[in-house]
Amino acid sequence: MDGKQERYRISDGASCRTISVGVGPETGGVRIIGGSISSQLTRPRKEYAVVELFVLRIDSGIDGACEDILSSRLNVARVQSDGRTVSIDFVPYELADGSQLAVHYESIASDGGTGHDGTGLESTVTLSLDGRPTDRRLRHLFMDVLTAGSEDLVFTAPPTFDVSRYADGYTAEQMQLGEPVYFKGLIMGSRFPANKNDAVAFEQLGLAYVPDGFTADGVAARLDYRTAMPLEDCRDNPWTSWKSVAVASSATDMEGLRGDFWRYLEGIVVPPVLKLQYNSWFEAFLAIDRGRFLGACEQMARIGEKYGMPKLDTYVLDDGWNTYNDQEFTGIHEADSGTEANRSGFWEFNTKFPGGMPALGERMSSDGRNLGLWFGPQGGYVYEGTFSKFLRSRGNGEVNEDTPLGDVIDANEGRYLRKLKPWLLGMQREGRLAYWKLDGFATAPCLAPDHQHYCEPDAYVTQQWERWIDIFEAMREQNPDIFINATSYVPCSPWMLQWVNSIWLQNCDDREQPGDAAGEAVDQAITGRDRIYARNTFEGGIQLPLTHYYNHEPIYGHAEETPYSDAGFARYLLVNAMRGTTIWELHLSADRLTDPQWRSLASVLRFVRDHFATLKTSRMFVCADGVGKFGDALLPNTISAKAMNAGYGFWCDNARTGESHERLVLVRNPSAITLEVALPSGVAGAEQLVVVYNSADQAVVGSFFEAGSKLVLPPSDCVLLANHHMELDL
Numbered sequence: 001m002d003g004k005q006e007r008y009r010i011s012d013g014a015s016c017r018t019i020s021v022g023v024g025p026e027t028g029g030v031r032i033i034g035g036s037i038s039s040q041l042t043r044p045r046k047e048y049a050v051v052e053l054f055v056l057r058i059d060s061g062i063d064g065a066c067e068d069i070l071s072s073r074l075n076v077a078r079v080q081s082d083g084r085t086v087s088i089d090f091v092p093y094e095l096a097d098g099s100q101l102a103v104h105y106e107s108i109a110s111d112g113g114t115g116h117d118g119t120g121l122e123s124t125v126t127l128s129l130d131g132r133p134t135d136r137r138l139r140h141l142f143m144d145v146l147t148a149g150s151e152d153l154v155f156t157a158p159p160t161f162d163v164s165r166y167a168d169g170y171t172a173e174q175m176q177l178g179e180p181v182y183f184k185g186l187i188m189g190s191r192f193p194a195n196k197n198d199a200v201a202f203e204q205l206g207l208a209y210v211p212d213g214f215t216a217d218g219v220a221a222r223l224d225y226r227t228a229m230p231l232e233d234c235r236d237n238p239w240t241s242w243k244s245v246a247v248a249s250s251a252t253d254m255e256g257l258r259g260d261f262w263r264y265l266e267g268i269v270v271p272p273v274l275k276l277q278y279n280s281w282f283e284a285f286l287a288i289d290r291g292r293f294l295g296a297c298e299q300m301a302r303i304g305e306k307y308g309m310p311k312l313d314t315y316v317l318d319d320g321w322n323t324y325n326d327q328e329f330t331g332i333h334e335a336d337s338g339t340e341a342n343r344s345g346f347w348e349f350n351t352k353f354p355g356g357m358p359a360l361g362e363r364m365s366s367d368g369r370n371l372g373l374w375f376g377p378q379g380g381y382v383y384e385g386t387f388s389k390f391l392r393s394r395g396n397g398e399v400n401e402d403t404p405l406g407d408v409i410d411a412n413e414g415r416y417l418r419k420l421k422p423w424l425l426g427m428q429r430e431g432r433l434a435y436w437k438l439d440g441f442a443t444a445p446c447l448a449p450d451h452q453h454y455c456e457p458d459a460y461v462t463q464q465w466e467r468w469i470d471i472f473e474a475m476r477e478q479n480p481d482i483f484i485n486a487t488s489y490v491p492c493s494p495w496m497l498q499w500v501n502s503i504w505l506q507n508c509d510d511r512e513q514p515g516d517a518a519g520e521a522v523d524q525a526i527t528g529r530d531r532i533y534a535r536n537t538f539e540g541g542i543q544l545p546l547t548h549y550y551n552h553e554p555i556y557g558h559a560e561e562t563p564y565s566d567a568g569f570a571r572y573l574l575v576n577a578m579r580g581t582t583i584w585e586l587h588l589s590a591d592r593l594t595d596p597q598w599r600s601l602a603s604v605l606r607f608v609r610d611h612f613a614t615l616k617t618s619r620m621f622v623c624a625d626g627v628g629k630f631g632d633a634l635l636p637n638t639i640s641a642k643a644m645n646a647g648y649g650f651w652c653d654n655a656r657t658g659e660s661h662e663r664l665v666l667v668r669n670p671s672a673i674t675l676e677v678a679l680p681s682g683v684a685g686a687e688q689l690v691v692v693y694n695s696a697d698q699a700v701v702g703s704f705f706e707a708g709s710k711l712v713l714p715p716s717d718c719v720l721l722a723n724h725h726m727e728l729d730l
Contacts, residue, residue, distance in 0.1 A: 005033065008081045012109040014040050015120040015186075015248040019053070019086060019107075021076055029075040032088075037121065037146060039185035039248035046185035046252075048146045051211040051220075053088075053105055054125050057140035058231070061097065066139055068207060069093055074103060084109045092130065100131035101231065104238075119267055120247030122191070128238040129231050138229045139459075143190065143244035146221040147202065147211060148183050153219050154254055155182040155634075156199040161540040162637045163507050164532075168443050169404025170489045172540065174461060175506050178493025179543055180261055181221055184252035187261050188221050191268075192242035193493035194465040196224040196458075228459035255682070261494070262545050263656070269497035272547050272582040274612045275483055276310055276605060277372060277435065281318035282557025282587040286336035286382060288320040289352035290360065297369060299590040309602035310609045314435045314483070315364065316372035316585065319380050323350040328393070329386035336382070345394030347375075347423060361431035372435030372483075373427065377420075377468075378408040378442060391416070400446035411442045412464035414452025421471050425478055436475065437585075439487040441468070465491075472499035485550050485583060492542045502550040502583045507540070508532040510552050511560070518672035519716040522568035526575050527670040529553060530620075530648065533579065534640035537620050541634050546650075547580040547616040556597075557589040566596040570730040571695050571718050573604040578650040578666040578720070580618025584608065603729040614654040614662045623647035623667075623677045644670055647677035647713060653685075665689065665721040669713035678710045685723070693720040693728050 005022035016038045024031035038047035056069040075091040085108045092100040107123040123143060157179040161172040173196075180189040181199050189197050199219040202210055223244050233239060249260040278300045280288050297315040304312065323342040325332045332341065338350030349356035357373075364371040378400070379387045385407040391397030397416035399407050410416060427433065445460035446453070454463050475482050476499070487504035490496065496503060512528025513521060529551060536542040553576045556564060564572065576584075584605065593601065608615060624646035635643065649667040663685055669675045689705040696717040705711070705721055713719065720728070 006079070008079060008086050010081065010084055010086050010107060010109040010121070011040070012084070012120065015109060015246055016040055017050075017086070017107055017109070017121050017246070019079075019088075021079055024075075029091075031074070031076060032072050037144065037186065037246050039250075041248050041250035042185035042252060046152070046183070048148050048152070048183060048186065049211070050144055050146050051214075052142070052145040052207075053107075053123070055140070055142040055145060055205075055207065056103070056125075056127075056138060057142070058095070058138055059136045061136060069101070069103070070207070071105065094131075095134060095136060097134050097136070098132040099129060099134035099136070099231070101234075102128045102130065119264065120187075120245060122243040122245055124241050124243055126238050126240045127231070127234045129235040134231050136231045138227055138231060141225040141227070141241055142205065143223045143225070143241070144188065144221060144246060145205065146183075146188065147214055147218055148199075148221075149215065150217045150219055152184045153182075153199050154184060154252070154257055155180075155541060157197070157541050158539070158634055159198075160637060164535075167507055168489070170443050170506060174489075175492055176540060176542070177461070177491035178495050179541065180494070181223075182254065182257040182261070183221075185249055187245075187247040187249055187257060187264065188223065189245050189495065190223050190225065190242055191245060191495055191498070192225060192462075192465075193496035193498070194462055194491055195242070195495075196222070196226060198222050198224075225462070226458035227462050228454040228456050258543060261543060265494055265497065265545065269494075270499070270501050272545075272616050273483070273501070274609060275314065275435070275501070275583040275585075276312050276609070277314035277316055277583075277585055278312055279316040279318055279437075279585045279587050280320070281374075282555055282559045283589055284320070285559050286320040288318070290354065293317055294363065294367075296590065297364075297367070300586070300588070301369070303590050303598065304602065307598045307602040308606070309598075310605050312369075312586070314370040314372040316374065316435060316437060317360070318374040318437065319376065319382075319439075321349050321353055321373075322380070323348050324380075324383040324387050325350070326386075326390045329390045330383055333383075342390065346391065346396050346419060357427055357430045361433075365432055370434035371431050372437065373431060373433055374437045374439055375424070375427075376440045377411040377438060378440045380440065384408045398446075398448065398451045400442060400444075401448070402446050403443040405443050408440075408443070410446045410448070410451055410453070411440075412446065412453045412460060412467060417467055417471070421474060424471065425474060428475060428478055428482070433479070433482065435483045435485065437485045437487060441486075441489045443489050469499055483583075487550060492536065492540075492544045494544050497544075497548055502548050502581075503544060504550045504552075505532050505536060507536055511555055513562075518670060520565060520568055521562045522564040522572050523670070523716040525555075526572055526668070527644070530575070530668075530670070531641045531644065533620055534622065534644055534648065538622070538635045538640040538643070539637055545616075546618045546620065547582045549579070549581055550583050550585070551576070551579065551581055552585070552587070553581075554584075555587040556592060557587050558592060560587075564597075566594055566600070567695065569597045570600040570604075571716070573600055574693065574720060574728075574730065575650075575666065575668065575718060577604050577608050577615060578618060578652065578664065580615045580650065580652060582616065600730050607728060611662065611664065613659055614652045614664055616652075617654060618650050618652045620650055621648060621680050621683050623649075623680060647675050649683075649718075651683045661723070663687070663689070663723045666718060667711055667713065667721070668718040669715060672715050674715065675713045676710050677713060678708070684721075687723050689721040689723055690725055691719060692722050692726055693718075693730060695719075
């Protein structure tokens with residue numbers, strides 16, 4: 001390069017990357033000597049230095065120590081760029097054992113940033129191995145080590161987040177995997193949903209230098225792919241990393257950046273579709289059988305039609321169909337698992353369901369109903385300890401002995417997953433399934449060295465999700481319309497939505513009814529569930545759009561004895577509607593509902609069906625001073641539940657859909673005293689709102705609520721406001 005410096009620039013009109021290449025001052029070789037990522041949408045333009053395009057952290061071969069291969073320390077062999085793509089081939093790096101690692105870097109500017117319906121800058125590293133054999137492993141890949149002043153950092157997942165006792169030992173760190181990082185004007189992350197993305201003090205990266213001009217109060221983006229991949233895996237088949245992402249935004253505040261991030265997601269995720277369905281779990285728990293399931297489905301459909309309830313999409317058979325029985329470990333449990341011992345040595349339908357999946361799928365199809373199925377990757381929640389040992393005895397799985405739940409099936413074990421994938425696809429085909437409830441992945445990593453998986457905790461988590469993504473893709477290839485609900489022990493990562501439709505809240509039990517909540521039992525259930533939404537949103541900083549949460553509501557079946565009043569049941573359903581959830585799984589027993597409850601159910605489901613384009617934009621707010629506006633600074637642990645006592649709610653606005661503008665606002669008083677509350681700035685909007693529903697005073701329905709006014713809410717009262725008149729039969 002004869003001492004000259006070349007500067008390469010790629011841009012999509014919103015996001016811009018520059019890379020400078022020149023003669024390195026130390027070696028005289030051609031090196032990466034600078035770079036940046038900038039947002040063209042902010043005024044003034046925000047530009048951030050990228051001190052390393054990537055860092056490969058590899059075993060050094062000495063007592064577990066690692067060596068870092070820095071993009072800035074590799075010699076450049078060739079650079080190609082056309083203004084939208086830049087690709088760099090580096091001179092192969094020789095490891096201490098004589099093996100040669102070839103590194104190729106590529107960054108592509110897509111069709112635009114969030115303001116231009118595109119996906120910003122996406123970058124990858126490709127590795128290939130040559131030369132002598134090596135036992136070295138890749139431990140970490142950091143992409144786009146970007147530096148910024150602390151004043152430019154808007155959001156990184158808080159490390160202080162604490163999860164509840166119902167998480168079964170599933171840690172806050174696992175729950176927060178795959179969260180984005182927000183800087184003013186810029187959103188960063190990885191398309192891999194279990195990446196560890198955060199912003200930290202530069203020294204926490206553990207690199208051997210501090211960049212020039214970096215101040216003590218600065219931060220660095222850490223997009224950390226954690227693995228234990230043997231470099232030998234790259235010898236014959238080059239390995240390409242997941243895409244790192246940098247998306248420009250015009251926003252410099254939390255609310256605006258989150259809104260732009262959600263808009264970005266719309267271009268890459270499985271689109272939210274409203275799923276109305278029945279689930280058998282609270283009908284009889286494990287004691288469900290074919291006759292009772294079919295009868296419950298028929299009753300729900302027949303009575304629902306009588307009340308004008310929208311037709312349900314799917315009828316879901318929950319746990320109770322598998323043969324957990326065996327003579328050595330579990331014994332015979334007829335009510336839960338049929339009369340016979342397991343014959344296949346794997347998952348199989350029990351004698352309570354004659355003919356198994358083919359017969360059940362055929363019957364549901366002849367009845368004109370779609371079938372959905374529960375499946376528990378780690379063995380369910382009752383017989384998982386003995387069933388896991390049974391699978392191990394047959395050579396079809398291994399036991400994870402490292403979980404707080406005790407012994408479970410190792411949900412990342414190679415032999416188990418190789419047998420499981422075709423089995424799941426066979427069930428999907430035979431049952432003509434429209435829905436999977438995949439319930440219970442690895443609560444904690446399994447560290448057994450003789451199992452077919454990585455044995456380091458972080459690497460185990462990465463490998464588990466890469467293997468399960470392969471299964472999700474196969475399911476969707478077989479049926480593009482399959483609805484995949486990934487429930488317990490799944491990161492609440494927005495990027496997981498590239499494969500699944502919904503994710504369980506994680507931080508709670510099937511039912512939430514805290515003893516310190518006010519009101520009757522149904523009001524306590526509302527408050528309990530919404531405390532989890534508040535904790536995840538305001539304490540954990542979870543950036544998953546609320547519409548993609550699976551929240552296990554509503555529950556009112558024979559197996560749950562707590563009675564709900566008619567008025568309370570109406571409130572319960574309406575609040576769930578305003579959470580915006582894409583999946584309504586009715587854990588109901590049809591003959592338990594009263595006439596008014598059936599009318600409320602039918603009315604709310606019609607409301608959800610007709611207004612889902614608005615409801616799917618749902619956001620949560622609290623009315624307490626200083627924390628009420630959606631997107632305000634995150635709260636310390638346990639504070640959100642207290643803040644809710646000043647009034648809280650959900651608001652939805654379809655302004656970007658191109659349809660007739662609709663704004664819906666629900667405000668609720670969870671306390672035992674009357675509250676006078678003002679809606680937070682930005683929630684009510686500037687337009688006049690109409691009272692559509694008031695659980696304490698229906699006489700005010702149809703009256704107007706002026707911007708800046710206050711609402712008087714008696715205990716447990718909830719009020720629904722809209723920017724137009726509508727009727728709800730509650």
